[in-house]
Amino acid sequence: MKVKIAKNSGFCFGVKRAIRMAQNAAEQNHEIVTLGPIIHNPQMVEKLAQKGISVVKNLAEIKGRATIIRSHGVKREILQELQKRGIEIINATCPYVSKTQEFATQLDREGYQIIILGDKDHPEVIGLRSYVKSESIIFSDATEIPDRKIKKAGIICQTTRNIQDLQKLVYELIPKTDEMRVINTICNATSVRQQSTIELAKESDLMIVVGGKNSSNTKMLAKISGRIVKTYHIETADEMRSEWIRKAERIGLTAGASTPDWIILDVYNKIIETTGEFDKEVRNVEDIPGFKEEK
Amino acid sequence: MKVKIAKNSGFCFGVKRAIRMAQNAAEQNHEIVTLGPIIHNPQMVEKLAQKGISVVKNLAEIKGRATIIRSHGVKREILQELQKRGIEIINATCPYVSKTQEFATQLDREGYQIIILGDKDHPEVIGLRSYVKSESIIFSDATEIPDRKIKKAGIICQTTRNIQDLQKLVYELIPKTDEMRVINTICNATSVRQQSTIELAKESDLMIVVGGKNSSNTKMLAKISGRIVKTYHIETADEMRSEWIRKAERIGLTAGASTPDWIILDVYNKIIETTGEFDKEVRNVEDIPGFKEEK
Numbered sequence: 001m002k003v004k005i006a007k008n009s010g011f012c013f014g015v016k017r018a019i020r021m022a023q024n025a026a027e028q029n030h031e032i033v034t035l036g037p038i039i040h041n042p043q044m045v046e047k048l049a050q051k052g053i054s055v056v057k058n059l060a061e062i063k064g065r066a067t068i069i070r071s072h073g074v075k076r077e078i079l080q081e082l083q084k085r086g087i088e089i090i091n092a093t094c095p096y097v098s099k100t101q102e103f104a105t106q107l108d109r110e111g112y113q114i115i116i117l118g119d120k121d122h123p124e125v126i127g128l129r130s131y132v133k134s135e136s137i138i139f140s141d142a143t144e145i146p147d148r149k150i151k152k153a154g155i156i157c158q159t160t161r162n163i164q165d166l167q168k169l170v171y172e173l174i175p176k177t178d179e180m181r182v183i184n185t186i187c188n189a190t191s192v193r194q195q196s197t198i199e200l201a202k203e204s205d206l207m208i209v210v211g212g213k214n215s216s217n218t219k220m221l222a223k224i225s226g227r228i229v230k231t232y233h234i235e236t237a238d239e240m241r242s243e244w245i246r247k248a249e250r251i252g253l254t255a256g257a258s259t260p261d262w263i264i265l266d267v268y269n270k271i272i273e274t275t276g277e278f279d280k281e282v283r284n285v286e287d288i289p290g291f292k293e294e295k
Numbered sequence: 296m297k298v299k300i301a302k303n304s305g306f307c308f309g310v311k312r313a314i315r316m317a318q319n320a321a322e323q324n325h326e327i328v329t330l331g332p333i334i335h336n337p338q339m340v341e342k343l344a345q346k347g348i349s350v351v352k353n354l355a356e357i358k359g360r361a362t363i364i365r366s367h368g369v370k371r372e373i374l375q376e377l378q379k380r381g382i383e384i385i386n387a388t389c390p391y392v393s394k395t396q397e398f399a400t401q402l403d404r405e406g407y408q409i410i411i412l413g414d415k416d417h418p419e420v421i422g423l424r425s426y427v428k429s430e431s432i433i434f435s436d437a438t439e440i441p442d443r444k445i446k447k448a449g450i451i452c453q454t455t456r457n458i459q460d461l462q463k464l465v466y467e468l469i470p471k472t473d474e475m476r477v478i479n480t481i482c483n484a485t486s487v488r489q490q491s492t493i494e495l496a497k498e499s500d501l502m503i504v505v506g507g508k509n510s511s512n513t514k515m516l517a518k519i520s521g522r523i524v525k526t527y528h529i530e531t532a533d534e535m536r537s538e539w540i541r542k543a544e545r546i547g548l549t550a551g552a553s554t555p556d557w558i559i560l561d562v563y564n565k566i567i568e569t570t571g572e573f574d575k576e577v578r579n580v581e582d583i584p585g586f587k588e589e590k
Contacts (some may be wrong), residue, residue: 163469163470166469167466167469167470170465170469171466174458174477177477177479178478178479179479180475180477180479181474181475181476182472182474183474
């Protein structure tokens with residue numbers, strides 16, 4: 001039997017940075033909160049809670065405590081309000097998201113009608129549009145474009161969208177604009193994880209996808225993988241059943257951008273233990289056969 | 296029998312303006328030349344020759360005479376050289392082409408890699424690229440895009456290209472650029488002429504396309520029309536044969552952007568004369584049934 005992990009698995013750059021910032025802050029401060037769960041992974045949120053980082057839902061619940069801004073950012077007004085109240089801010093907004101917010105501000109100032117390719121209810125998009133003084137337009141995909149002219153269109157994207165959606169949107173907008181400026185703010189962490197999952201699924205008899213049941217990107221990996229081969233989506237090693245594994249010759253493992261390393265390692269070690277091929281415990285995701293982070 | 300002209304036929308705005316400028320100049324000046332034929336219509340060129348406007352091929356042949364710059368413009372260096380030599384310039388460059396040249400200069404100055412959608416040997420494109428200090432890239436269509444990254448791409452178009460080609464080019468360039476600025480410099484005169492020709496061809500038994508045998512846009516109308524119905528491409532009424540017409544119940548007439556009104560009128564009047572339905576001579580293209588210039 002052979003176990004392999006998808007080339008790009010687990011924490012992306014922005015999530016890794018946010019968790020590190022939260023952990024560093026927790027070591028120095030006993031009164032600390034995050035505005036909403038820091039990432040969509042219940043086990044990681046629970047681990048941080050043990051270190052004294054609790055989750056609050058709104059400004060009223062902060063009560064003067066140091067506040068972590070999670071990786072997909074928040075509305076500009078919230079940051080300003082925190083500053084006004086003199087609250088210590090640990091800004092863990094992903095640098096790619098911050099960059100997108102800057103582009104939004106710049107294009108807006110230069111007179112472009114801002115068009116965001118994204119989901120209007122996603123926290124990143126809710127934050128992003130607050131950086132635009134005039135009203136921005138949000139398209140989830142190209143089919144939503146109305147039949148009217150937009151003189152100067154400035155297009156930016158939610159960082160986790162895929163490039164094909166941007167291509168289609170721009171294709172359809174061309175006849176409706178005199179001038180178009182497109183800033184490709186898509187981060188490839190999402191697409192490389194999906195691509196690696198597809199590649200691995202094709203050479204596996206069974207795939208195990210690890211990550212929060214509330215994590216959109218993990219669910220998407222499970223969906224994509226499930227189209228190719230038998231796939232199980234689990235949050236932790238406890239959920240794994242030995243009968244799944246024993247039948248498989250080639251087992252593939254993958255994990256979403258919000259899945260911490262220790263959970264992936266638990267799952268991997270349990271697999272090799274179950275199959276009786278356990279030699280010694282693996283302590284780094286990088287040491288699982290197949291792993292190779294690309295950017 | 297019914298004769299109709301395509302809604303948009305004959306001179307476009309830029310050609311109309313260039314011819315008017317040439318005629319005005321000829322009335323005031325006896326020593327006048329055009330650098331290359333002013334439009335691709337031998338009859339119009341001949342008519343202007345009778346008014347004293349001759350065609351020269353290069354700067355050496357100008358010999359101090361006032362010089363008309365034709366509608367698709369020339370290289371910036373040529374204009375500068377004419378100015379240096381103190382030659383009177385009648386600049387009949389189409390305002391849409393001038394605007395495209397200005398966009399090229401501006402995007403180049405702002406650090407964009409200029410990409411021109413166009414034909415590299417077309418006079419308009421040869422002129423256009425001279426307005427770009429750095430080397431511009433010219434793509435005739437999306438299949439020519441190489442597999443490499445372009446950080447900041449500034450895209451402009453030869454004014455007679457069609458919008459679908461621009462859409463395809465932009466679609467393919469999106470994954471290869473971080474930032475893209477697209478100025479839609481396509482003039483719709485070409486597409487509305489083609490569209491009107493298609494509409495008319497569909498309701499005709501016979502189409503007659505009038506215009507220079509050396510005119511690309513007229514040849515394209517004949518090609519498009521010929522796919523739908525029996526079509527003849529003629530330069531003047533003399534070429535028309537009565538046997539074509541007698542058999543047809545519904546005759547459609549169309550003309551390229553460089554076909555002068557008097558030639559279209561000649562053809563129309565000859566048709567109604569041939570079919571015996573001649574009432575009185577029509578003296579304006581606007582009076583031919585079906586005509587309706589759109590912009």
